[in-house]
Amino acid sequence: MQYLPIFTKLDNKPVLIIGGGEVALRKCRAFLQARGRVTLVAPEFCHELLEMAQEKTVTLVHDYFSPEQLDGQMLVIAATDLNAVNEAVFNAANERNIFVNVVDDQPKCSFIFPSIVDRNPITIAISSAGTAPVLARRLREKLETLIPQHIGPLAELVGSFRHKVKQRFKQFSDRRQFWESVFDSQVVSKVQTGDIDAASAQLDAMLNNTVEPEGEVYVIGAGPGDPELLTLKALQLMQQADVVVYDYLVSDEIMELVRRDADLICVGKRMGNHSVEQHDTNQLLVRLAKEGKKVCRIKGGDPFIYGRGGEEVQVLVANHVNYQIVPGITAAAGCAAYAGIPLTHRDHAQAIQFVTGHCKKDGQDLDWRSLAQPHQTLAVYMGVVKSPHIQAKLIEHGRAATTPVAIVENGTRKNQRVVTGQLGSLAELIEHNNIQSPALLIIGEVAQLHHELAWFGKQSQTSSFAQPLTDIA
Ligand SMILES: C[S@@+](CC[C@H](N)C(=O)[O-])C[C@H]1O[C@@H](n2cnc3c(N)ncnc32)[C@H](O)[C@@H]1O
Incomplete structure (x- = not known):
């Protein structure tokens, strides 16, 4: 291991940054977050640092670097463009046994800044020992997606119970077993839904043995x-x-x-x-x-x-x-996006209706008059089998037979297929192209935009709605 991962408590301890530009500012912010007492040394400073100095968050020393500035400091950062200055800072810090980081010069770093996943008070630090910072950043992004936000409040809640739990269980192994059961319990989901009071009450109940395991x-x-x-x-x-x-x-x-x-x-x-x-x-x-x-x-x-x-x-x-x-992404949103069909569009459709082609056995028929209105899009779920009925009813109630339609089979999946045509031949399009479930019907002018905007799926089979059916099959 090239670097020992430790978390240091700065708590108003003195840290020094040599430099007054953007990089110095970034490092300064990191130290301030951890409550360090920051001094910066440079002949000139960027305006953010000047403002911070006015607010007395940092101390600025308008001067060139000299080794004595390091005396009494705990850590130092060299963040200048000048190699000679950075080198001088590095040497001076080593002579004094002060931890030093020369920005973007890993051999001149006795400490480095890891990539951080911050779920305060839980902090995860990732380092590639300076070899592959972009890879470390990628790993951090992966962890960001995997580690839920509620981990922070959960750790805080648990922290507030540590003393009580120590009183209740004298043996370390009993305490460990208790905490294991807490992390498998409803306490976690209560924190997850933001109900900290309920989570706290449940923790109390668990401590007092008055809680049954709940699913x-x-x-x-x-x-x-x-x-x-x-x-x-x-x-x-x-x-x-x-x-x-x-x-x-x-x-x-x-x-x-x-x-x-x-x-x-x-x-x-x-x-x-x-x-x-x-x-x-x-x-x-x-x-x-x-x-x-x-x-x-x-x-x-x-x-x-x-x-x-x-x-x-x-x-x-x-x-x-x-x-x-x-909630999940519904088929209409997913299929439309992956087929390049905006469900609403200022020029074509001001409304969208989600409809099912598969009603309850005893269900009423749909409101065809409303569904046949122009300037709207219909997203029909489970409409494949009933497509002849849907086609006939919409036309009967006034929707033009030339209205564009798209059928999206296996939308968003690797085997997505999009078939386009006109409402007047919807059922035939489905039959001739042997459309299989799951498939979504998109009826309305927006369907024609598929030809312009489609981006996903090499296997998409599109048939121009302007072509006669014989060309499509
Ligand atoms: C029982 S409904 C479930 C709908 C689901 N709850 C939703 O929000 O998407 C099933 C219908 O959704 C549509 N569907 C679901 N996934 C689909 C997909 N990947 N591609 C095309 N249509 C899909 C089809 O019309 C299918 O018959």
């Missing part, structure tokens, strides 16, 4: 398929799950991201082929949560858009099960 259900929208469209929150909760209850619509790449040792339960749902009845899925979620498990209920797209998430959450509420809801 929880995370109702998560996984988006239309591209795993990179998952939200950070979805990913973090997927990593915590004991059990994952998922639909067919959730892509394999997304299922790869759930915690390795979680139990996986597929509850199906393909049109006309419900492998598990909705009632049974609802009861399954309640049962698993009551067993104290963390249950990830993953759904394609957004759970509250044609996802029956609302019904499931109603059952959880009725059964007093804790839950969180994580």
Whole structure:
């Protein structure tokens, strides 16, 4: 190990920066964040440093560097453009055994600034010992996405209980076991949802042995398929799950991201082929949560858009099960974006309606008069089978047969396919191109913009809506 990672408490200790420009300013800010007492030495200073000096946050010495300026300092930074000065600072610091950092000159650094993931009071520092700072920065970005924001408040809460826990458990091993159970408990999700009082009450209850292990259900929208469209929150909760209850619509790449040792339960749902009845899925979620498990209920797209998430959450509420809801990118948004079709556009569509082609068996028919209005876009979910009906009803209620349409099959996935045409031949387009589920219908003038704006998917098969059908098939 070339550098020993230590976290130092500056707490008003003196640090010196030789230099008065942008770089010096950046380093100065880092020291001030850690409450260092900063002095800067340079013949001239940038205006931000001059302002900071006026506010008495830093001390400026308008002078050239001389070695005695280092006396009594704890750390020194050389941030000048002049090699000779930087070298002189380095030598003077070494003679005095003061830690020194010459900016951008790693051999002349006895300490370095790591890349930091800041979840105060939790801090993660990453260093490549100066060999690959960009790589270290990339690693930091990865960690930023993986480490949830609530880790900071959680650490603070836990810190405020340390004394009580020490009083309650005299043995170190008992204390460790207690903390392990806390981090597996509802305390974490209560902090996550911002309810620090409830988290604190639960910690108290755990200390007093008056709490039963509680499960929880995370109702998560996984988006239309591209795993990179998952939200950070979805990913973090997927990593915590004991059990994952998922639909067919959730892509394999997304299922790869759930915690390795979680139990996986597929509850199906393909049109006309419900492998598990909705009632049974609802009861399954309640049962698993009551067993104290963390249950990830993953759904394609957004759970509250044609996802029956609302019904499931109603059952959880009725059964007093804790839950969180994580929105996902709905198919209309994902498919449209990846097909280069803006759902609204000042010149073409001032409104968008999300519609299902697959109503309840006893459901009323759709409001075709409203759906056939011009200057709007329709995003039709589950519309493939009913496409002849949709086409006929829209035209019957006044939508032009020449209205552009796009059918996006497997939107946002590697095998995405986009077929375009006109409303008057919607059903034939679907049949001739053998469109498979999942597919979304986009009806409206915006559909023609696909030809101009499409960017994703080499395999996209587009058929000009201006062409006769025989050219398309
Ligand atoms: C039961 S609905 C679920 C909708 C989901 N909750 C959402 O917000 O996207 C299923 C329908 O969504 C559409 N869909 C979902 N994912 C899709 C995808 N990757 N490509 C095209 N359509 C998709 C299809 O119309 C499919 O029949």
